[in-house]
Amino acid sequence: RKEVEQDPGPFNVPEGATVAFNCTYSNSASQSFFWYRQDCRKEPKLLMSVYSSGNEDGRFTAQLNRASQYISLLIRDSKLSDSATYLCVVKGGTAGNKLTFGGGTRVLVKP
């Protein structure tokens, strides 16, 4: 079983629509959680940290459920520029300081 699992997609999303996806993680001792965005053939870039209380950054909302060990990301009013691969990342606990990535969820926003 992978440490961090994501639906690879692609999620085909009409422009202006809302899309949500999540990931699950296996290490219950994980301490920090993130969503990264990766464009084709580019490096991953930090989108946002994720907290149990939930956090929002503009059109993006992230949520952590520690009991069920899953992390979600919701994108409202999708833009064409939101097309990318979204990587779920966990860090800490018994895994130390390394970042453990999921395989990514591909999102395609279409006109």
Add this chain to the structure above:
Amino acid sequence: ETGVTQSPTHLIKTRGQQVTLRCSSQSGHNTVSWYQQALGQGPQFIFQYYREEENGRGNFPPRFSGLQFPNYSSELNVNALELDDSALYLCASSLERGQDYGYTFGSGTRLTVV
């Protein structure tokens, strides 16, 4: 403030050769991590260096080795290259090894082994 820079950007090597990839960490950052990202997969942790010492290693064979220098820049060396080593190699730096934030990545080195 300069970001994380990696060199070279692209590289083609022959199976069995050795390669050295370089990373200059963001100004003031003393921790460097290396990741391998194969096509269609998420990045995989290779190892991390903190103040010139290895501080954690992923599931990679000993032919993957590294160094961190006093200025906190770093090298990743891979010996006896195999075709499966073809990947994007990413370097990330951070200020302290225990800080609770995500890392900033360089733009990567794309290695092709033929």
